Amino acid sequence: MSVPLPVFVAIPLVTAFLLPVFAKRGKAVATVLANLATISLLVLAIGSIGQSRVYEVGRWSIPLGINLVLDGLSSLLLLAISVVSSAAMFFSIRYMEQYTARAKYLSLFLLMVAGMNGVVLSGDIFNLFVFLEIASLASYALVGFGCGHEELEASFKYMVLGSIGSIFILFAVALVYGNTGSLNMAYISEAIQSNGLNPGLTFALGLFIVGFGLKAALVPFHAWLPDAHPSAPAPISAMLSGILIKTLGVYALARVVFNIFGISLATGWLLLTFGIVGMLVGAFMAFGQWDLKRLLAYSSISQVGYVMLGIGLGGLIIAKDGNLAWASLAILGGLFHLLNHAVYKSLLFLTSGSIQMSTGTRQLREMGGLAEKLPVTRAACTVASAAIAGIPPFSGFWSKLILVIASVQAGYYWVAAIIVFVSLCTLIMYLKVQRYVFLGELPENLQEITENRGSMLVAMVSLACLCVLMGLLLTPGLRASIFAPAVKVLVDGVSYSANVIGM
Amino acid sequence: MKGMTIIVKTISSWVKVLIFLFGIYIILFGHLTPGGGFAGGVILASSYVLLMLAFGREFAEKTLSVPFASKLDCVGALLFAAVALCGLLYGAAGFFWNFIHQKYLMGTDYEFNLVSAGTIPLSNIAIGLKVGASLFLVILTLSMCCKDFKPGSTENEKE
Amino acid sequence: MLYALCFLLFTIGLYCAVTKKNMVKIVIGIMVMEYAVNLFLIMLGYRMGGVAPIIGRSDLESGLGGFVSKSVDPLPQALVLTAIVISLGSLALMISICVRTYEKYGTFDITQIRRLKG
Numbered sequence: 001m002s003v004p005l006p007v008f009v010a011i012p013l014v015t016a017f018l019l020p021v022f023a024k025r026g027k028a029v030a031t032v033l034a035n036l037a038t039i040s041l042l043v044l045a046i047g048s049i050g051q052s053r054v055y056e057v058g059r060w061s062i063p064l065g066i067n068l069v070l071d072g073l074s075s076l077l078l079l080a081i082s083v084v085s086s087a088a089m090f091f092s093i094r095y096m097e098q099y100t101a102r103a104k105y106l107s108l109f110l111l112m113v114a115g116m117n118g119v120v121l122s123g124d125i126f127n128l129f130v131f132l133e134i135a136s137l138a139s140y141a142l143v144g145f146g147c148g149h150e151e152l153e154a155s156f157k158y159m160v161l162g163s164i165g166s167i168f169i170l171f172a173v174a175l176v177y178g179n180t181g182s183l184n185m186a187y188i189s190e191a192i193q194s195n196g197l198n199p200g201l202t203f204a205l206g207l208f209i210v211g212f213g214l215k216a217a218l219v220p221f222h223a224w225l226p227d228a229h230p231s232a233p234a235p236i237s238a239m240l241s242g243i244l245i246k247t248l249g250v251y252a253l254a255r256v257v258f259n260i261f262g263i264s265l266a267t268g269w270l271l272l273t274f275g276i277v278g279m280l281v282g283a284f285m286a287f288g289q290w291d292l293k294r295l296l297a298y299s300s301i302s303q304v305g306y307v308m309l310g311i312g313l314g315g316l317i318i319a320k321d322g323n324l325a326w327a328s329l330a331i332l333g334g335l336f337h338l339l340n341h342a343v344y345k346s347l348l349f350l351t352s353g354s355i356q357m358s359t360g361t362r363q364l365r366e367m368g369g370l371a372e373k374l375p376v377t378r379a380a381c382t383v384a385s386a387a388i389a390g391i392p393p394f395s396g397f398w399s400k401l402i403l404v405i406a407s408v409q410a411g412y413y414w415v416a417a418i419i420v421f422v423s424l425c426t427l428i429m430y431l432k433v434q435r436y437v438f439l440g441e442l443p444e445n446l447q448e449i450t451e452n453r454g455s456m457l458v459a460m461v462s463l464a465c466l467c468v469l470m471g472l473l474l475t476p477g478l479r480a481s482i483f484a485p486a487v488k489v490l491v492d493g494v495s496y497s498a499n500v501i502g503m
Numbered sequence: 504m505k506g507m508t509i510i511v512k513t514i515s516s517w518v519k520v521l522i523f524l525f526g527i528y529i530i531l532f533g534h535l536t537p538g539g540g541f542a543g544g545v546i547l548a549s550s551y552v553l554l555m556l557a558f559g560r561e562f563a564e565k566t567l568s569v570p571f572a573s574k575l576d577c578v579g580a581l582l583f584a585a586v587a588l589c590g591l592l593y594g595a596a597g598f599f600w601n602f603i604h605q606k607y608l609m610g611t612d613y614e615f616n617l618v619s620a621g622t623i624p625l626s627n628i629a630i631g632l633k634v635g636a637s638l639f640l641v642i643l644t645l646s647m648c649c650k651d652f653k654p655g656s657t658e659n660e661k662e
Numbered sequence: 663m664l665y666a667l668c669f670l671l672f673t674i675g676l677y678c679a680v681t682k683k684n685m686v687k688i689v690i691g692i693m694v695m696e697y698a699v700n701l702f703l704i705m706l707g708y709r710m711g712g713v714a715p716i717i718g719r720s721d722l723e724s725g726l727g728g729f730v731s732k733s734v735d736p737l738p739q740a741l742v743l744t745a746i747v748i749s750l751g752s753l754a755l756m757i758s759i760c761v762r763t764y765e766k767y768g769t770f771d772i773t774q775i776r777r778l779k780g
Contacts, residue, residue: 004591004596004598006598006599010584010587010588010598013584014581014584014588017577017580017581017584018577018581020573020574020576020577021574021577055596055598056596057598057599058590058598058599058600058601059596059597059600059605126741126744130744130748133748133752137748137751137752137755140755141755144759144762147762149766149767149777150777152759152762152763152766153763153775153776153777155759156685156756156759156760156763159752159755159756159759160679160688160692160756163692163752163756164676164679164692164695166752167692167695167696167699170699170703170745171672171699171702174699174702174703174706174738177703177706177737177738177741178706183737536716537714537716541743541747615718615719641754641758644758645754645757645758645761648758648761648762648765
């Protein structure tokens with residue numbers, strides 16, 4: 001089906017403004033409407049896999065107007081966003097009964113989804129900045145939603161660092177406009193290819209990397225993540241860790257570096273270094289954590305490092321004019337890991353929310369022996385931990401294997417060794433989670449807890465089934481329709497501009 | 504939040520009407536002179552803020568209560584979305600298309616009048632309504648937090 | 663030359679946001695950074711001896727070529743309007759979190775608001 005592209009942004013936005021009308025009396029109606037919005041987005045995203053279109057808003061043609069571009073990379077990310085957001089929205093039907101102001105929560109959630117869809121679909125760099133700000137502002141408010149002591153501190157820290165990142169991005173957009181005279185990504189790319197990089201544009205590229213790195217929690221800029229992700233309510237942690245840092249950070253960085261500026265040797269090495277340092281720092285810091293969600297947050301930093309490593313390795317091979325097959329394989333590994341991590345990290349955060357709702361605590365030392373009391377949560381958590389640690393039939397194993405094969409084939413044996421080492425560290429940290437939460441003996445104050453019913457179970461079980469089945473995404477039919485267009489967009493690099501202008 | 508002296512109250516009850524009218528002028532002429540939806544909306548909100556500063560917060564809350572301002576806010580946003588989505592009636596490529604100007608009134612000599620430029624004044628009015636209501640809500644809510652506080656007391660009002 | 667002064671303002675704001683210990687001062691530092699970037703964006707569109715980009719009836723009748731060669735660039739002005747609205751929303755959110763934090767902790771000093779460690 002061929003829906004007009006603004007529908008992806010218009011549906012959550014209109015629903016978000018329709019909901020506060022039902023503030024006090026109609027909470028059930030509000031929840032039903034919000035769930036309908038996310039499920040319809042899921043259906044539309046599945047319907048537009050692998051297509052590529054350009055939509056000109058207001059019938060103004062391209063250098064004068066704003067366009068929305070759907071290509072392979074955008075459709076892959078739309079799929080990830082809609083899967084995780086529909087699961088998290090379904091989970092929050094039952095989970096958010098602990099908080100008040102339900103309509104405001106649902107509006108902010110839908111605004112965040114609208115912002116992310118806009119970032120992914122935008123073809124104009126200032127439009128990308130505006131949607132990035134919409135999603136970021138909604139997430140700052142959602143992190144501090146509980147208004148307790150820790151939530152406010154975490155939200156302030158996140159907001160200060162996020163605002164600094166956004167201002168860097170705006171400064172870089174201003175520099176790019178001053179040097180090239182256009183705001184449309186295709187035209188900027190053409191201007192850079194014909195005129196080359198002057199010092200202003202190099203400074204703008206540096207500012208973009210710092211700004212998007214702050215949003216993606218790459219390692220020197222990750223200080224907000226271990227405070228913000230644990231303090232948010234569990235479905236919001238799932239959204240933040242599962243898709244927000246990847247859409248606002250990794251997708252935008254890949255789009256700017258590969259399609260607009262063109263990958264060069266220096267940027268390739270820089271992305272690879274960010275990836276490796278992120279993996280190592282995240283894994284080591286996660287060992288000493290005794291708070292369940294803080295451990296999961298550090299593990300997110302580590303896994304985003306994997307994605308950056310895949311993309312950076314592919315870019316480095318392209319910049320060195322190496323074998324394009326190995327570059328495509330590395331980028332495929334990175335993008336597949338992005339999709340995998342979205343599913344299983346959000347499942348892990350949802351299970352931790354279920355554990356917190358039953359036991360009332362997040363500290364690993366106060367839990368134990370929950371295997372009999374919370375069977376479904378335990379099964380979902382075990383599936384997700386096995387997937388993230390890279391145990392064979394689950395999906396995490398395949399993406400890590402692809403990354404190892406790509407780095408060995410390209411001749412970077414030390415990169416492959418680091419990937420295997422960090423996978424071992426990930427396995428250790430999740431064994432720690434399993435042992436302290438589910439095995440061991442039950443403390444006395446937790447004798448009477450029961451399993452959570454209803455929508456939380458459905459959301460967790462469906463994401464767990466997806467974890468198991470996603471290994472099948474590598475079969476040639478599905479791979480060609482879902483992943484191959486996305487990989488092609490990044491490998492083609494600057495011919496993005498020719499594709500968009502030609503459409 | 505208490506009000507001010509009788510001189511301030513008298514003058515501000517005359518002046519706030521003028522400020523409100525000026526805000527409406529900036530919104531309506533947004534396609535001809537600088538200003539438009541956002542600037543006019545800020546001026547509309549500032550007339551209510553003047554009311555709040557001069558008469559006290561409770562009086563301002565009685566004139567424009569929080570649930571009503573919240574609904575006005577949503578109505579403004581939905582009106583803007585409706586204007587944008589009306590373009591979709593004219594084919595799938597018509598989101599945000601200025602259909603009144605391009606389809607119905609193109610070519611007639613009506614430029615530079617007040618009623619011109621198609622859907623732009625409608626968007627301006629919607630944005631002015633939304634921004635005015637939002638800014639007033641923000642300042643009202645921020646001033647509500649200035650109760651006598653005790654450090655460490657948790658209150659029940661969620662933002 | 664003026665662009666360098668704009669960049670100086672940006673670094674002053676960045677220094678203030680990074681080193682100060684009072685929450686409100688950090689917020690002010692971020693706002694100074696935003697103003698510096700908006701100023702930079704408007705200065706990009708300036709043309710020496712240009713007129714404001716508002717078309718009148720006489721401009722339309724005499725052809726738009728003369729108008730285009732004389733007016734300043736209107737696109738950065740639209741971008742700055744959007745950026746100002748965004749920074750307004752962000753400022754409102756930051757100030758409300760500062761107010762709520764003061765009610766809970768009783769202080770604005772960020773070295774004393776450190777329950778999350780490790």
